[in-house]
Amino acid sequence: MFEIIPAIDLIEGKCVRLSQGDFASKKIYYENPLEIAKEFDSIGLKRLHIVDLDGAKNGAITNLKVLENIARQTNLTIDFGGGIKTDEDVQAVFDGGAKMASIGSVAVKKPEMFFAWLEKYGSQKILLGADVRDGNLAINGWQTATETKITPFLENYYAKGGKQVFCTDISKDGLLQGSANALYGEILACLPELNLIASGGVGSLSDVWELKKIGCSGVIIGKAIYEGKITLKELATVNANQE
Numbered sequence: 001m002f003e004i005i006p007a008i009d010l011i012e013g014k015c016v017r018l019s020q021g022d023f024a025s026k027k028i029y030y031e032n033p034l035e036i037a038k039e040f041d042s043i044g045l046k047r048l049h050i051v052d053l054d055g056a057k058n059g060a061i062t063n064l065k066v067l068e069n070i071a072r073q074t075n076l077t078i079d080f081g082g083g084i085k086t087d088e089d090v091q092a093v094f095d096g097g098a099k100m101a102s103i104g105s106v107a108v109k110k111p112e113m114f115f116a117w118l119e120k121y122g123s124q125k126i127l128l129g130a131d132v133r134d135g136n137l138a139i140n141g142w143q144t145a146t147e148t149k150i151t152p153f154l155e156n157y158y159a160k161g162g163k164q165v166f167c168t169d170i171s172k173d174g175l176l177q178g179s180a181n182a183l184y185g186e187i188l189a190c191l192p193e194l195n196l197i198a199s200g201g202v203g204s205l206s207d208v209w210e211l212k213k214i215g216c217s218g219v220i221i222g223k224a225i226y227e228g229k230i231t232l233k234e235l236a237t238v239n240a241n242q243e
Contacts, residue, residue, distance in 0.1 A: 002212045002216070002217065002219075003046070003047055003197070003218030003242070004221065004235055004239045004242065006045060006047075006049070006225055006235070007199075007220050007221065007222035008033045008049070008070075009053050010052050010053055010062075011023075013033075013063055013065070014028050014031050014033065015029050015032075015036060016028050016053070017029065017222055017223045018053070019173065019175060020170055020171060020173055021138075023053070025174070033066055034074075037076060038073065038074055041075055041076050043232050043233075043236035043239070044236055045076070045236075046077055047076065047078075048078045049102070050066070050067060050070070050080045051080075051081055051082050052080070055082035055083020056083055056140065057143065059140070060083045060085070061082065061092065061093070064093075064096050067093070067098060070097070071097020077100075078097065079100035080093050080096070081101065081102025081103065081129055082102075087117075094121075099125065100125055100127045101127065102129045103126060104128070104139060105139040107128055107157070108139050108146055108148055108153075115160055118160065118161060118162060123161055123162055124163075127164055127166065128166075129165070129166055130153065130166070130167045130168070132150050132168065132169050132170065133145060133171060134171075136148060136149060136150065137149075137153060138170060150167070151187055154187060154191060155190060158193075158194055162194075164197065165195070165196060165197065166196075166197035166198075166220055167183070167197070168200040169201065172200045172201030173199075173200035175203075176201070176203030176224055176229055177201060177203055178201050179198050179201040179211055179219075180200065180201065181211070184196060184198055184214055184215075185214050185215075188214065188215045188216075195217040197217060198219045199219070199220040202219060202221050204230065205234055207224075221235075
């Protein structure tokens with residue numbers, strides 16, 4: 001099943017969006033993210049992707065309260081990431097109501113810790129987040145470039161039991177001009193069994209259908225929803241057709 005996954009990015013407890021990971025481009029959409037989360041729930045969406053941007057930038061989970069409120073007051077299956085650095089952080093995210101912990105920076109900087117979590121919790125509960133700029137991974141809330149190439153990194157992840165990843169091309173994110181289809185096609189050519197969730201750049205429903213066509217298992221949609229490029233009614237229809 002192809003999954004439609006709305007995104008809520010958090011700064012200081014508010015639902016915001018950035019463009020290309022630039023914190024200076026922040027735009028606030030909801031003072032209380034629970035409002036839009038309840039709308040996603042009410043139209044039949046099943047998943048929610050929450051990013052603690054404060055946590056990602058500062059290296060410590062900051063917006064756990066928002067997770068707890070949304071998990072308690074909706075039926076959404078939530079993955080939560082940003083600032084997860086320790087065993088205690090992973091547990092706190094699960095205790096807060098997330099069904100999946102999204103891990104990015106630790107997978108690059110401390111792979112032994114990341115793979116220990118993968119082994120302990122299983123691939124259904126640990127969601128790898130791979131953020132890419134010019135074919136290389138970026139970490140720490142996209143602030144730090146690395147020399148790590150995306151495809152070999154994912155091949156190693158898959159070989160060690162990883163099943164799902166969401167991949168964001170930072171150059172596309174927030175621009176509403178289409179996803180990194182060439183990048184996703186390249187990854188899926190090497191790893192056709194990987195559950196690859198596309199993230200970044202979606203600006204219309206045609207972008208969504210294109211991602212499904214190339215073999216992605218889902219798509220994370222943020223700014224297109226908040227800017228009205230894709231309506232909740234359209235999302236509900238698309239979601240119903242996937243079930």
